[in-house]
Amino acid sequence: MNNEQNNYHLRLPRDEMRALGYRVIDILVEHFDELPQKPVTRIAERAEMERRLREPLPDEAREVMSVLSQLQAEVFSHIMHVDHPRFFAGARESLVERNFPHLAGIFERDQSRRGRGQLL
């Protein structure tokens, strides 16, 4: 991310978008591949999570991959995996939401969102 100027267009450079997209797809494939070997959830003490919840609002830009790393290390590591094969606590996620193609679909949708006059 370019720190020198105020990025008021809220836009990432093409190369960065591409790199981010490739990394995200790797994370998704790894997620579906490795999920059965992971715990369904990991509980943490409130005090342990508090530090992460109370971080200050960032004024400055940060490199997108480092934000992604933080997301993985501090959020995804403690998430309750409702798409886990041993999550037996109910139908919070439908079959449709547990599969891969819809994620690809959402990604495409976000790339070409028209807002109104959508297909469905």
Added chain:
Amino acid sequence: MPEYLKEINRAEEEVNFCDYGIQLTRGFRALKLWMSLKVFGRKAFAAAVSRGFDLAELAENILRQLPNWNIVTPAQMGIVTFRYVPQGASAAEASRLNERLVAEMIRDGFAMLSSTTLRGDSVLRFCPINPRTTEADLQETIDRLDRFANTMR
């Protein structure tokens, strides 16, 4: 009619569901269904639903063979409810035990179940509708439940 609603009232050629909600916007939720049905086909979804129902029946059958485990409502549409009631335990004691079992399973992390209350008693719920749940997943989860229950009593 407020000005900002006149514009959406004019359109006759398109049906935009986002115009029918209070927020005048809406997530593209139907895309998930459309894309998934196109990619996997109806048959795969039908089989996945049936498999979830079968797994709930399998869980019921495994539990029926274990001592101290009672089926409260038999497997139907992918859900079976059950309860650990050790000999001599009152209904209230059994309820507390089953609630502690849920907490113990979460702490363990291997599998996640929820509880609910049926006719005043706390019961456990098995809802094995993830199409990637294996029979071994079910068996190991029930083994753990049984082990934890037996050490708690």
